Amino acid sequence: MKIGVLGTGYVGLVTGTCFAEHGNEVTCVDIDKSKVEQMNKGKVPIYEPGLEEMFLKNIKAGRLSFTDNLAQGVKDADVIFLALPTPPGEDGSADLSYILKAASDLAPLIDNYTVIVDKSTVPVGTADKVRDAIQKGTKKDFDVVSNPEFLKEGFAIDDFMHPDRIVIGADTTKALDVMRKLYEEFIVDRTQFIEMDIRSAEMTKYAANSFLAAKISFINEIANLCEQVGADIDSVREGMGSDSRIGHKFLYPGIGYGGSCFPKDVQALVKTADDNGVDLSILKSVERANYRQKTIILKKIKDYFGNISGKKIAVWGLAFKPNTDDIREAPALEIISALLEQGAVISAYDPEAIENSKKHFSDDDSITFTNDKYEALSGVDALVIATEWSEFHTADLTKLKDLAVFDGRNIFNPKNVQNNFKYYTSIGRP
């Protein structure tokens, strides 16, 4: 099929590349000219394992191209994906301006029957708004479909190529047939192709992300309690997770969830509920719990040092999770900002997220970045571990021996390190 993808971020670029991999002719459109220029030179603008190889292969095969010209990007397209940002607005609701602007811009460009797909995470009722916006500008035949994306940054290619489920919300058989054909190649043993009405598909994405956020906050709060009563969260989560109704995934305590999805999606769902007179009290508590969790390490650092001013602190891990360069809403950023505010001097290391972090802290002289994790430790009093990159698990412990280590991701086993470091603390373990 001929496919247009609007937006070449973590979702759009992976979507476009994976559809090209299965033989479709894909044009990706982005308003960011420098990004388009970069991609046309064969450079992937984000870090995502496995993406570069597939991206280059499909460009070479002539199935994947990039443009900042919308008309060129969607010419003769059978399907157009909207993989655009839906950031939180001031009141917490999802800002639909990118989506609705793109829908209006697309309207006069539709020629033959086209399926417009909402791939972005959008609140219930958005497909109706997209349809209205397009209808205002064209008399041509089109359908709007909801196809929320469930990929995880860091595993995006595998998630997209071998999905657990493909959720399609459609209200015509014509559109559904197009989506079935498009995804035919992606159906593997474990994949469920789940068809439903559009509003339920839109809601499914928010419900799924909010449930995962709640699971994280739940185990974080249990970990905090373990610490106070002398229990060990590692044993507790092992015992809990062995119940197949609960499962082991997402039962790892830490310093809170971040990223471009969970915080904004929980917030947007709470707002949708409020607007509709439904009190999502559990999710309101999840938001509060996550906010508090991000300050846990700070409290521990303060308790240890008393006064943080002038202390030299290394931070390992800046990305909101491992295997990505994405720092949006990363707990590390909030911790670093608070430490800087209190007069600490920071040296920070991350395997992939340094460039993005440099931009984020460009106004602050009290933070430096190193390209080596051990270099970040030079002359520091303490180390904070904020992201669980696998290379931290295998760190040379002798290089940390004179430090106070605040392990926000339970990287080390307390039994192995208690006597090696000057001080060691983690989340929910004795």
Ligand code: NAD
């Ligand atoms: P992103 O910020 O990484 O990328 C968005 C891209 O859209 C940017 O390159 C931007 O320049 C471009 N853009 C903005 N307006 C445009 C326009 N009018 N035409 C063409 N391009 C335009 O965003 P993302 O992380 O890929 O997320 C996109 C959507 O997918 C969001 O709704 C998000 O909630 C959802 N989602 C994200 C993930 C994830 O892991 N990042 C997973 C599932 C769903």
